[in-house]
Amino acid sequence: MKLDLSVLDAPRGARAMxxxxxxxxxxxxxxxxxxxxxxTDLDSFEKEVxxxxxxxxxxxxxxxxxxxxxxxxxxxxxxxxxxxxSQTVKKVIEINPFLLGTMAGGAAxxxxxxxxxxxxxxxxxxxxxxxITVRAASKLLSNxxxxxxxxxxxxxxxxxxxDTTGPGLYYVDSDGQRTKGQRFSVGSGSLYAYGVxxxxxxxxxxxxxxxxxxxxxxxxxxxxxxxSGGTVSVYHVTADGWxxxxxxxxxxxxxxxxxxxxxxxxxxxxxxx
Amino acid sequence: MGSWSPYDDNGGTILAxxxxxxxxxxxxxxMSTGYSILTRDSSKMLQLSPKVVIASAGMQADAATLxxxxxxxxxxxxxxxxxxxxxxxxxxxxxxxxxxxxxxPYYTFNLVAGLDAEGRGAVYNYDAIGSxxxxxxxxxxxxxxxxxxxxxxxxxxxxxxLVPAQNTLSNLPLDKALDxxxxxxxxxxxxxxxxxxxxxxxxxxxxxTRREELQLKLD
Numbered sequence: 001m002k003l004d005l006s007v008l009d010a011p012r013g014a015r016a017m018x019x020x021x022x023x024x025x026x027x028x029x030x031x032x033x034x035x036x037x038x039x040t041d042l043d044s045f046e047k048e049v050x051x052x053x054x055x056x057x058x059x060x061x062x063x064x065x066x067x068x069x070x071x072x073x074x075x076x077x078x079x080x081x082x083x084x085x086s087q088t089v090k091k092v093i094e095i096n097p098f099l100l101g102t103m104a105g106g107a108a109x110x111x112x113x114x115x116x117x118x119x120x121x122x123x124x125x126x127x128x129x130x131x132i133t134v135r136a137a138s139k140l141l142s143n144x145x146x147x148x149x150x151x152x153x154x155x156x157x158x159x160x161x162x163d164t165t166g167p168g169l170y171y172v173d174s175d176g177q178r179t180k181g182q183r184f185s186v187g188s189g190s191l192y193a194y195g196v197x198x199x200x201x202x203x204x205x206x207x208x209x210x211x212x213x214x215x216x217x218x219x220x221x222x223x224x225x226x227x228s229g230g231t232v233s234v235y236h237v238t239a240d241g242w243x244x245x246x247x248x249x250x251x252x253x254x255x256x257x258x259x260x261x262x263x264x265x266x267x268x269x270x271x272x273x
Numbered sequence: 274m275g276s277w278s279p280y281d282d283n284g285g286t287i288l289a290x291x292x293x294x295x296x297x298x299x300x301x302x303x304m305s306t307g308y309s310i311l312t313r314d315s316s317k318m319l320q321l322s323p324k325v326v327i328a329s330a331g332m333q334a335d336a337a338t339l340x341x342x343x344x345x346x347x348x349x350x351x352x353x354x355x356x357x358x359x360x361x362x363x364x365x366x367x368x369x370x371x372x373x374x375x376x377x378p379y380y381t382f383n384l385v386a387g388l389d390a391e392g393r394g395a396v397y398n399y400d401a402i403g404s405x406x407x408x409x410x411x412x413x414x415x416x417x418x419x420x421x422x423x424x425x426x427x428x429x430x431x432x433x434x435l436v437p438a439q440n441t442l443s444n445l446p447l448d449k450a451l452d453x454x455x456x457x458x459x460x461x462x463x464x465x466x467x468x469x470x471x472x473x474x475x476x477x478x479x480x481x482t483r484r485e486e487l488q489l490k491l492d
Contacts, residue, residue: 034373034374034375034376035373035374035376035377036376036377037279037376037377046376048278049376049377049378076432076434078404080400083417083418085398085400086398086406086408087432088406088408088432088433088434089406090406090434106402106404107400107404108368108371108372108375108400108402108403108404109375109402110404111368111403111404111405112368112369112372112375112403151376152376153375230432230434231432231434231435233434233436244436245436246436247432247434247435247436248435248436249432249435
């Protein structure tokens with residue numbers, strides 16, 4: 001069997017530039033090849049770029065494994081600096097009917113690389129005749145992240161799915177970190193979500209309780225974190241794939257959980273009555 | 274000695290509104306640098322096909338190059354597929370084109386607008402490096418902070434993320450939406466120094482694209 005060692009060849013980007021070929025994004029053969037600006041100090045330039053273009057940011061996402069599969073819950077707010085650029089961002093990326101990825105950090109980085117992961121997963125299926133495991137899919141993503149390490153990508157994602165080994169949940173970020181786990185929360189509001197999630201979690205929860213826990217954790221994070229808000233979306237992943245089980249506006253959830261806002265615990269109690 | 278930057282912000286505001294069977298795209302035509310006006314009648318829009326328009330605010334040099342590259346890809350697509358690109362295909366193409374310049378971005382804030390395959394209005398909004406989502410209306414550019422809240426107030430529809438799903442397009446008729454767009458630009462022109470002169474408005478419907486021009490104050 002002839003081994004494919006093309007991965008050991010010199011980087012295609014460098015070669016193409018020498019031959020004066022088409023620019024990287026016009027040449028269909030050069031996938032994922034990114035031209036760099038010809039500056040002496042790349043790091044400072046990239047820092048300035050981030051300041052200037054202010055890519056969409058800010059979020060709360062969480063995921064946990066329990067007896068009946070995996071629950072993923074996310075908010076839907078995107079911020080550019082202090083401007084709320086959207087309240088309706090889709091932060092759960094449907095990689096394929098059995099794999100979900102969450103979005104935290106740079107929206108474009110998450111969207112692009114998780115779409116790329118979906119393409120790689122499909123190629124795996126075609127080349128190997130079976131669905132990819134969550135373990136392998138998360139590794140493909142983390143290897144890609146590692147190869148761009150230090151270049152300013154910002155992505156903190158959870159890859160969740162169900163395969164022949166059962167439910168899987170991996171945290172992958174743009175530093176190249178990849179960690180398997182039972183419970184994760186990622187984003188600017190993650191600390192608030194962890195408080196509610198860790199307190200209410202039990203492995204043997206019912207599906208309804210698990211969905212409600214995910215929903216409530218995100219709600220509380222949106223209450224305290226200004227960069228999180230919008231709509232809570234909840235997904236449930238089982239052996240039959242994922243389904244979207246919840247989509248609630250956080251403003252309405254507030255009044256559902258606290259029908260008498262004047263009695264809300266965050267209100268100051270008057271010292272001088 | 275100051276250091277040179279490859280970027281410049283030429284100001285201006287763009288907005289797009291999607292309806293049940295129409296799509297309105299509007300862009301102010303003033304192009305500025307610093308406190309100077311470079312020209313009063315530059316276009317920020319590119320019509321890729323009878324049903325799809327791209328508008329770009331921010332740096333016009335990058336917008337011009339971006340539009341040129343997109344037109345090249347649009348023509349190649351038409352040769353390969355023997356039909357024009359649909360709005361969702363253009364949306365994905367723009368996202369990828371922007372992301373390929375992830376490490377030296379196009380300093381452009383874009384909107385793709387048109388009619389989808391079912392004839393309903395479609396608007397897609399982008400950040401500078403290509404993250405995108407479909408929405409019912411959006412505005413970009415120097416006057417966005419002045420106009421977006423007005424659109425939210427007048428056009429706000431349910432979020433597409435709600436379960437059970439609800440209608441996400443406002444049911445404002447075309448003439449009322451057009452009046453709203455014009456009012457928004459007039460107001461923005463009063464409070465944003467970079468918005469003024471004229472507004473170029475394209476109205477896309479099943480019968481084709483109509484162009485209107487709104488005069489704004491020249492100050």
